[in-house]
Amino acid sequence: MAHMPERAVGTEASDPMVPLLYRIEGKKRETHDTFTLDLRPKNGSRSVLFEPGQFNMLYVFGVGEVPISISGNAAAFPALQHTTRVVGAVTKAMSLLEPGDTVGVRGPFGSHWPVAEMTGCDFVIIAGGIGLAPLRPVLYSLIRERAKYRRIILLYGTRRPEDILYRRELEKWRSKFDLEIQVTVDQGSSRWKGNVGVVTTLIGRCAFEPAHSVALLCGPEVMMRFALMELQKRGVPPEQTFLSMERNMKCAIGFCGHCQFGPMFICKDGPVFRFDRIAPVFGKAEI
Numbered sequence: 001m002a003h004m005p006e007r008a009v010g011t012e013a014s015d016p017m018v019p020l021l022y023r024i025e026g027k028k029r030e031t032h033d034t035f036t037l038d039l040r041p042k043n044g045s046r047s048v049l050f051e052p053g054q055f056n057m058l059y060v061f062g063v064g065e066v067p068i069s070i071s072g073n074a075a076a077f078p079a080l081q082h083t084t085r086v087v088g089a090v091t092k093a094m095s096l097l098e099p100g101d102t103v104g105v106r107g108p109f110g111s112h113w114p115v116a117e118m119t120g121c122d123f124v125i126i127a128g129g130i131g132l133a134p135l136r137p138v139l140y141s142l143i144r145e146r147a148k149y150r151r152i153i154l155l156y157g158t159r160r161p162e163d164i165l166y167r168r169e170l171e172k173w174r175s176k177f178d179l180e181i182q183v184t185v186d187q188g189s190s191r192w193k194g195n196v197g198v199v200t201t202l203i204g205r206c207a208f209e210p211a212h213s214v215a216l217l218c219g220p221e222v223m224m225r226f227a228l229m230e231l232q233k234r235g236v237p238p239e240q241t242f243l244s245m246e247r248n249m250k251c252a253i254g255f256c257g258h259c260q261f262g263p264m265f266i267c268k269d270g271p272v273f274r275f276d277r278i279a280p281v282f283g284k285a286e287i
């Protein structure tokens with residue numbers, strides 16, 4: 001099988017540390033603490049082309065910047081979408097912005113999911129919580145060129161039904177006969193009629209050919225660790241399993257050292273890694 005490039009970085013800015021100006025065209029509340037921003041270039045700023053899995057640094061003027069995975073359709077040039085959860089001062093300030101406001105964008109940065117490189121394979125996509133956001137562009141790409149791939153399976157887990165992202169799109173994708181979408185929640189409710197339990201329990205129920213499958217994982221590290229165990233039980237090779245790691249990124253160009261991950265830097269060598277290349281350091285804190 002073809003291998004993913006070590007790094008796929010593209011930026012339209014001459015200086016990667018200088019943000020381009022983007023206007024907020026739309027804002028959608030996904031859950032009580034998560035929202036999606038639709039961005040477009042402002043004042044002649046050049047838009048950025050990206051690959052599924054890459055991220056941008058979003059700057060809220062006067063507050064600071066944070067790394068946010070691109071969650072939109074790579075074919076929807078020049079628009080950008082970012083889905084963000086409120087977890088700190090910058091994302092809190094970002095949640096208060098409205099259409100018409102301006103943000104700074106640096107990027108895109110980082111490696112990408114191996115979509116184009118894996119034609120003819122089954123895709124098993126496993127997401128936990130907001131981990132669906134970096135994987136959403138993969139689904140857009142797979143659906144856009146559906147004939148190039150075999151089975152497409154999305155396994156998505158959240159804590160509660162009200163934490164599910166992109167409900168309408170999930171329902172639309174589930175209605176297609178050529179996709180398998182399974183959603184589960186840790187805690188159900190009287191109105192919830194779907195699966196209850198952690199997302200890793202769904203892996204054993206799915207029909208795919210391990211030797212010809214590519215597994216893409218994004219979510220809490222504990223979820224990915226148990227998902228890896230289940231995939232290995234099914235026989236999916238480590239070199240066909242990819243994870244998105246998102247620890248402590250600050251500068252996006254490997255300068256500050258905040259996101260060092262063993263001998264690598266997540267911002268420039270990741271965030272998407274082939275599992276066999278990070279297996280010795282995966283799951284270890286403060287490395």
